[in-house]
Amino acid sequence: MQRPAPIDIEMKFEGGNMITETDLKGKIIYANRLFMEMSGYSKDELIGQPHSLIRHPDMPKCCFRTMWETVKTGEAWEGYVKNLRKDGAYYWVVVTVTPKYNEEKELCGFIAVRKPPGEITLEEIKAKYQQMIESEACQREENIFIPEDFIANEEFIAVS
Numbered sequence: 017m018q019r020p021a022p023i024d025i026e027m028k029f030e031g032g033n034m035i036t037e038t039d040l041k042g043k044i045i046y047a048n049r050l051f052m053e054m055s056g057y058s059k060d061e062l063i064g065q066p067h068s069l070i071r072h073p074d075m076p077k078c079c080f081r082t083m084w085e086t087v088k089t090g091e092a093w094e095g096y097v098k099n100l101r102k103d104g105a106y107y108w109v110v111v112t113v114t115p116k117y118n119e120e121k122e123l124c125g126f127i128a129v130r131k132p133p134g135e136i137t138l139e140e141i142k143a144k145y146q147q148m149i150e151s152e153a154c155q156r157e158e159n160i161f162i163p164e165d166f167i168a169n170e171e172f173i174a175v176s
């Protein structure tokens with residue numbers, strides 16, 4: 017499913033628990049009613065989709081990298097996430113992702129519970145994420161303009 021173009025309209029998450037469950041790869045296998053209401057998607061549209069369906073472009077990539085590294089080891093991860101609704105608007109949540117185990121005690125998926133963010137911390141998070149996004153963009157530019165073999169060469173020259 018195609019992700020919508022973001023629009024600069026916030027839909028405030030006022031309270032309650034927004035819950036989803038995924039398989040090991042992050043494919044949605046369950047979403048509660050509040051999650052459906054906030055995301056703007058129906059159950060049929062959500063089930064079977066990758067959770068990145070609601071990924072907002074303002075989220076730094078490294079947040080999700082850290083999240084996956086953490087939960088795959090069996091630990092819980094908590095963080096501030098800006099999510100993209102089906103209509104292009106956004107909402108902020110604090111999400112806690114915990115691993116799910118089957119009867120054989122094998123990791124079999126993940127559960128995410130979301131609560132509303134604290135307003136004061138959110139302002140700090142927005143500034144921090146903006147810096148992270150800018151630094152990720154710089155890194156991408158460097159990767160484009162400086163080929164790896166050139167960097168290797170430079171190092172070779174420097175130590176020889």
Ligand SMILES: Cc1cc2nc3c(=O)[nH]c(=O)nc-3n(C[C@H](O)[C@H](O)[C@H](O)COP(=O)(O)O)c2cc1C
Pocket residue numbers: 036037038041042066067068069070071072075080097098099111113126127128
């Ligand atoms: C249980 C669970 C819940 C998740 N919830 C969200 C979420 O609310 N928003 C989001 O953008 N990504 C969420 N993710 C992370 C996505 O799977 C994905 O890594 C992220 O959206 C980045 O997408 P990308 O790797 O395609 O850039 C969740 C993952 C899991 C396992």
